[in-house]
Amino acid sequence: MNAFTRYAAFALVALGLVACKKDPPPAPPPPTSSAPAPEITAAPPAASTVAVANATLGSAVGSDKKISAATESFAKGDTFHVSVDTTGAGTANLKTKWTYFEKDKSATTIAEQSQTIAPAGPATTEFNVNKPDGWPVGDYQVEVSINDQVAQTKKFAVK
Numbered sequence: 001m002n003a004f005t006r007y008a009a010f011a012l013v014a015l016g017l018v019a020c021k022k023d024p025p026p027a028p029p030p031p032t033s034s035a036p037a038p039e040i041t042a043a044p045p046a047a048s049t050v051a052v053a054n055a056t057l058g059s060a061v062g063s064d065k066k067i068s069a070a071t072e073s074f075a076k077g078d079t080f081h082v083s084v085d086t087t088g089a090g091t092a093n094l095k096t097k098w099t100y101f102e103k104d105k106s107a108t109t110i111a112e113q114s115q116t117i118a119p120a121g122p123a124t125t126e127f128n129v130n131k132p133d134g135w136p137v138g139d140y141q142v143e144v145s146i147n148d149q150v151a152q153t154k155k156f157a158v159k
Contacts, residue, residue, distance in 0.1 A: 050089065050119060051146065052094075052146050052151035053087045055144045056082065056083045056085075057082055057142065058071055059074055060081065061081045067083045072156040075159070078158075079130035080098065084126070086117065086124075087121075087122050088119070089120050093114055093115075093148070094114065094117055094145070095145040098110045100138060110129065140157065141154060
């Protein structure tokens with residue numbers, strides 16, 4: 001065999017080996033998880049930070065919604081006012097429940113009121129009830145709630 005034939009035979013064998021070379025095995029697939037993908041949910045609304053700071057009873061109220069004639073003893077023809085001072089910011093529901101106590105101590109609800117407020121800081125809200133033909137003499141109370149939680153209870157009387 002001459003040198004040319006040897007080189008040609010060697011080249012054919014090398015070419016055959018390169019042509020028969022197997023491709024590397026494919027990369028394994030990423031592991032699968034049986035856990036579902038986490039759900040993306042909206043953040044819950046911020047909790048209201050509004051709180052009742054004080055409730056004041058009176059027979060008259062100013063344009064600023066604050067009691068101008070504070071009292072816990074009313075006349076039969078007076079209008080009952082309660083001024084509710086709040087602190088904080090957010091949306092809240094203020095409620096009042098006005099109650100009359102009979103001589104036998106049984107309770108009668110005379111009014112319930114609510115107002116939705118959205119203060120950006122300290123605020124005052126006013127509630128009132130009146131009875132054109134006059135209130136019966138006796139003991140009363142007003143319950144002030146914020147977001148359905150009783151914040152303050154004030155007792156008063158009609159004399």
